[in-house]
Amino acid sequence: MMCQLFPYAEAVTRWLEPEQQRAWRAYVRMQGELNAHLSRQMSVDSDISMADFAVLVQLTDTRDERVRVLELARSLHWEKSRISHHVARMEKRGLVRRENCSSDGRGSFVVLTDQGRSAIEEAAPAHAETVHKLVFDLLTEAEVEALGSISEKIFTRLTTGECAAVVARCDADDPMEVVSQEGGCPEA
Amino acid sequence: MMCQLFPYAEAVTRWLEPEQQRAWRAYVRMQGELNAHLSRQMSVDSDISMADFAVLVQLTDTRDERVRVLELARSLHWEKSRISHHVARMEKRGLVRRENCSSDGRGSFVVLTDQGRSAIEEAAPAHAETVHKLVFDLLTEAEVEALGSISEKIFTRLTTGECAAVVARCDADDPMEVVSQEGGCPEA
């Protein structure tokens, strides 16, 4: 219908084919709803947000439980100012603590506190269960595989070449390397 | 790895299987990155946000180009206060206008302005092109089909039964009906 509404758009415009449109609309709504649901679940039955959780996962993922701010930014694909603000708020709530880096006067570490550790330990099982209920209990093995490879394709497209350049987020030293940080701890 | 880190979580916890984990991590990152990229693209080369765009699409989708606030909320699956705030901001920028509803003294309409119409007309082609470049150019027909059906499964799960009840967002009169609003105009 939009296509009828915008007949004057340059003739070169590639609108979506019907099946593409169906898939896209479904994806957009699903993704919005799923995010909302996961966030709400997390902050209702644990007392942290998905963002907190993501940060805490990165920290528990490191022996030593301390990570440099920019490394956090790179592995989460967040901008540095986002990390900075978020860590500040988490620090205020006692989930993490900042420490100066002795080897580099500019840098600082984000360190997991006991309270942070118990927060994520409490949150993780419920979150994993939610992901099961909302996603994996519904999908066949083939669909899981498809979801993974579709996501990887798109992600790779987004983080290589022009797209990555446009973003200029907190530039992974090697733009290709961002996808290789697998094998760590799950988000769920 | 998290599984090792939380061995004390109740034994009943269902962690994710390796393939599930891979798919889940890939999905989460892709989705975050894709959202960020679409938003940035939209606000760089048009002067509106994805949220603005979504609202404008709903408006152009209606002959008469006016929609009741709550109807907007229902079709976008947003909370009413989100709509209210967002419409207020859009009004301030001249993209829409509010009008009182004569038949129901409480209600009000959101009306598309000329400026709003030209904003979406300008934004839509570029957005569609971006979606092509970032998504559909990469996927086979089978993958498009898979993406659609996976998304629909999850979306349905999220909007029926207990999940929908938990949310109690702006209750579609018939909880089943929310998925039936197909056939309208694409988001892209």
Add this chain to the structure above:
DNA sequence: TGAACCTGGATGATGTGTCAACTATTCCCG
């Protein structure tokens, strides 16, 4: 009629994400 209740919507506080400066350190190279 009027009291209890429901509905459509607005509002303010708070937490969060983004962008554009800004500071302080370190690096590089003459």
Add this chain to the structure above:
DNA sequence: CGGGAATAGTTGACACATCATCCAGGTTCA
């Protein structure tokens, strides 16, 4: 060594989402 560039991180302003609360206009029913 010294000065410019790069790097690590912070800060403030603003847009946005959520929550709880409020309020005015309808509905129901005695």
